[in-house]
Amino acid sequence: FLVGRMKPAAGQPAMPPPVAPVLESEVGRLNAENELLKKRLFDSQDEVNRLKVIIDSQEKTASKSDSDQSGKKSQSRYWTEIEHTRFLEALQIVGPKDVKGIANIVGTRNATQARTHAQKYFLKLA
Known part of the structure; x- marks a missing residue:
């Protein structure tokens, strides 16, 4: 429904007079935000x-x-259950003195x- 509609000037779209200032204001706000x-x-690209x-x-x-620490001691970690099970099997196979075999x-x-x-392990058993 068209209330207060004026005849548009040549080459201008038809728009009620109160809408034009609102649109201009919104366009200005969007330009500033842009x-x-x-x-x-x-600034973000500079920071990146x-x-x-x-x-x-x-x-x-x-x-x-x-590369400097390649010859140094690495951080220790706990033995997993699987490693300990293999350790126990190795004790049965090669004996407690053959640490290379166990490894x-x-x-x-x-x-x-x-x-x-x-x-x-043997301290715990004692």
Whole structure:
């Protein structure tokens, strides 16, 4: 239903007079919001680039640190039930003195770890 509709000027769309200022205001607000979002996007891209540089630097430092520590002791971890079961089977097969044999049967531990585990195991039995 059309109330207060005026005849449009040549080349202009027909629009009730009170709607035009509201639309102009909304278009202005949307333009301002668009500019703000563009600025935030640009700032975010700068921040992403800054963080990429930091990450690259830290990865280089970490890889250098890893290669420096290749001869050092690694962090210990608990024996799993599966490893302990294999350890017990290895004791039956090769005996308690053959730590290399035990380590080979366990498969995920070296001879030093097998020896240490055997020492702790036999202390618990005593």
